[in-house]
Amino acid sequence: MKDFSLYGIFGFPLGHTLSPVMQESAARALGLKVFYLPFEAGRKDFFRLMRRLPDLVLDGFNVTVPYKEEVCRFLDRLEPSARAIGAVNTVVRRGGHWTGFNTDVTGFLAALEKEGKFNARGKRVLVLGAGGSARAVAYALAKRGAKAITLVNRTKSRARKIVKRFQRLFPGVEFRETGRGACPMGVDLVVNATSVGLRPRDRALVRPSDFSRRTLFMDLIYKPAETRLLRQARESGHRTLNGLGMLLYQGAEAFRLWTGRRAPVSVMRAALKEQGKN
Numbered sequence: 001m002k003d004f005s006l007y008g009i010f011g012f013p014l015g016h017t018l019s020p021v022m023q024e025s026a027a028r029a030l031g032l033k034v035f036y037l038p039f040e041a042g043r044k045d046f047f048r049l050m051r052r053l054p055d056l057v058l059d060g061f062n063v064t065v066p067y068k069e070e071v072c073r074f075l076d077r078l079e080p081s082a083r084a085i086g087a088v089n090t091v092v093r094r095g096g097h098w099t100g101f102n103t104d105v106t107g108f109l110a111a112l113e114k115e116g117k118f119n120a121r122g123k124r125v126l127v128l129g130a131g132g133s134a135r136a137v138a139y140a141l142a143k144r145g146a147k148a149i150t151l152v153n154r155t156k157s158r159a160r161k162i163v164k165r166f167q168r169l170f171p172g173v174e175f176r177e178t179g180r181g182a183c184p185m186g187v188d189l190v191v192n193a194t195s196v197g198l199r200p201r202d203r204a205l206v207r208p209s210d211f212s213r214r215t216l217f218m219d220l221i222y223k224p225a226e227t228r229l230l231r232q233a234r235e236s237g238h239r240t241l242n243g244l245g246m247l248l249y250q251g252a253e254a255f256r257l258w259t260g261r262r263a264p265v266s267v268m269r270a271a272l273k274e275q276g277k278n
């Protein structure tokens with residue numbers, strides 16, 4: 001019988017991941033013996049491992065790009081929000097069953113509310129992107145009672161699909177898809193849920209100066225800490241929020257699901273900050 005718990009993260013590439021240091025520091029602070037390892041796996045290896053889930057010695061794991069959607073079909077159960085979104089980032093093993101959760105939803109909302117001081121109820125939001133994280137963001141905002149959610153994506157059909165699916169789930173929210181460059185009136189919040197901004201030469205997908213001063217700009221990217229979109233937003237007098245808070249709170253929720261203990265958020269935040277310097 002092992003006297004420790006073993007967790008990990010699957011994704012490709014994983015060179016940048018801050019999750020191991022964040023999770024292990026949280027466990028240490030609570031006196032738990034936990035190991036958390038990065039498993040950088042190519043497609044073939046990932047699928048081979050997932051097919052052998054019953055034999056894995058892991059107690060749970062995280063999943064990141066590009067496997068958040070594909071992991072679903074290997075799991076025994078999906079928690080309702082993960083099912084609605086069609087993506088899982090946290091998997092819990094209980095009684096020999098593997099259950100998929102989407103803690104990006106709670107992570108996003110916690111960051112938005114605690115750090116951005118933003119309550120989505122009755123608000124109009126523009127979401128850039130239509131990938132896994134955009135779906136989690138749109139779902140979270142709809143759950144919180146946003147008034148209108150507009151999606152813009154390079155591949156329009158992906159955004160249309162989300163609109164169709166979520167409009168059925170949330171009939172009280174106005175879902176729309178719009179073209180790039182569009183700036184819907186009266187937007188309270190803009191969320192960049194694309195990977196545009198990861199590279200220094202990436203241009204911002206919208207021009208913050210086109211939006212009212214009271215619009216909050218949030219970018220899910222946390223490295224760089226300030227993307228071009230956030231820099232332009234700050235320079236035009238807007239409040240901004242990067243993705244570090246979402247990373248922190250999605251990790252805190254995963255920790256709670258795995259250990260049954262409340263996560264020491266300040267310890268995790270300090271670990272992220274320290275690691276982020278390197």
Ligand SMILES: NC(=O)c1ccc[n+]([C@@H]2O[C@H](COP(=O)([O-])OP(=O)(O)OC[C@H]3O[C@@H](n4cnc5c(N)ncnc54)[C@H](OP(=O)(O)O)[C@@H]3O)[C@@H](O)[C@H]2O)c1
Binds near residue numbers: 104129196221244
């Ligand atoms: N802070 C956090 O905790 C957290 C959590 C999750 C994700 N994220 C970040 O969120 C971002 C998106 O992640 P994801 O999981 O949603 O990825 P994903 O499923 O691969 O989706 C990527 C999105 O970016 C768009 N995109 C990519 N290159 C583009 C380009 N050159 N021009 C315009 N649009 C482009 C894609 O558009 P198409 O559909 O047209 O390809 C798609 O909408 C990543 O940067 C990730 O690091 C952060």
